[in-house]
Amino acid sequence: MAPTIALKALTLFSYIFALVVRGVRTIAGREKILEDHSWRKPSSADRRSPCPLLNALANHGYLPRDGKDVSLARLITGLQDSINLAPDATLIVGLAGISASTTGKRFTLHLDDLAKHGVIEHDGSLSRHDVHDPPPADNKTFAPEVWATTAAYLSQNESISIETAARARRARIAAAKEAHPAFAMSKKDLRSSALETSAYLRVFGEGTRGRARWEQVKVLFEEERLPFEEGFKRSEKMITVSDLLVLSGALDAVPQEGTASN
Numbered sequence: 667m668a669p670t671i672a673l674k675a676l677t678l679f680s681y682i683f684a685l686v687v688r689g690v691r692t693i694a695g696r697e698k699i700l701e702d703h704s705w706r707k708p709s710s711a712d713r714r715s716p717c718p719l720l721n722a723l724a725n726h727g728y729l730p731r732d733g734k735d736v737s738l739a740r741l742i743t744g745l746q747d748s749i750n751l752a753p754d755a756t757l758i759v760g761l762a763g764i765s766a767s768t769t770g771k772r773f774t775l776h777l778d779d780l781a782k783h784g785v786i787e788h789d790g791s792l793s794r795h796d797v798h799d800p801p802p803a804d805n806k807t808f809a810p811e812v813w814a815t816t817a818a819y820l821s822q823n824e825s826i827s828i829e830t831a832a833r834a835r836r837a838r839i840a841a842a843k844e845a846h847p848a849f850a851m852s853k854k855d856l857r858s859s860a861l862e863t864s865a866y867l868r869v870f871g872e873g874t875r876g877r878a879r880w881e882q883v884k885v886l887f888e889e890e891r892l893p894f895e896e897g898f899k900r901s902e903k904m905i906t907v908s909d910l911l912v913l914s915g916a917l918d919a920v921p922q923e924g925t926a927s928n
């Protein structure tokens with residue numbers, strides 16, 4: 667099957683799947699049970715991932731608060747309800763994540779399964795250590811000393827331009843490369859890392875123009891909380907795979923040299 671046909675089939679499947687899941691939940695009265703979205707700090711038994719957004723969603727109850735046995739269905743509806751991410755976008759990343767699952771079930775994962783290096787998790791993260799860093803090398807938990815390099819760029823202005831986000835990401839990758847000889851990022855890792863930067867720009871910014879609110883991005887990373895108090899609003903327009911690709915193309919197009927501007 668040609669890749670575009672496969673992608674279209676996946677997109678169609680994901681939208682129908684999301685509708686069916688929601689319908690079944692509503693009939694079973696489950697939608698009501700899932701309504702408490704207040705932020706709660708995770709307990710030490712709760713599982714968390716290297717992804718600040720998924721962790722925030724678990725802290726708000728858009729995903730299971732214990733981070734265990736998260737189904738693809740729950741990922742799709744959780745990301746739709748919280749940030750209006752298109753079902754196919756979640757499905758593409760979610761299916762990759764499932765391949766690291768240790769739940770013993772076919773379509774669920776524990777959030778910390780996502781820390782398995784080389785599946786989605788990669789070197790050169792914006793806020794986490796790399797697996798090669800000196801022990802205890804924790805590639806899953808927010809690390810203020812790593813984030814400091816990224817934040818030095820992102821905090822320069824109230825809103826983060828595409829140029830600034832690109833330079834922050836490049837600076838972090840350069841610092842990680844410098845830090846240990848085992849550093850490695852494949853083309854796939856670089857693509858994933860650019861999409862992660864695109865994702866926060868899209869969720870907290872203005873469409874595909876960048877301009878993410880620094881205050882909101884800071885809260886996501888540092889507190890793993892959705893910044894409702896800081897003015898975050900769920901995007902009215904669905905966040906699509908194409909939005910993320912447009913942003914990641916724009917990030918790649920930022921020239922290597924020059925100074926950050928907002």
Ligand code: HEM
Nearest residue numbers: 716717719759760763780786787788791792793794862865
């Ligand atoms: C629009 C939705 C999403 C946003 C805004 C988002 C945001 C981010 C950001 C900003 C990072 C980089 C963290 C860092 O480098 O320190 C990240 C990493 C990650 N995300 Fe997400 N994410 C989203 C959806 C997902 C989904 C659906 C999955 C999987 C089911 C996922 C899995 C991961 C993983 C495994 C990483 C670790 C990559 C690494 O730094 O090594 N994310 N995410």
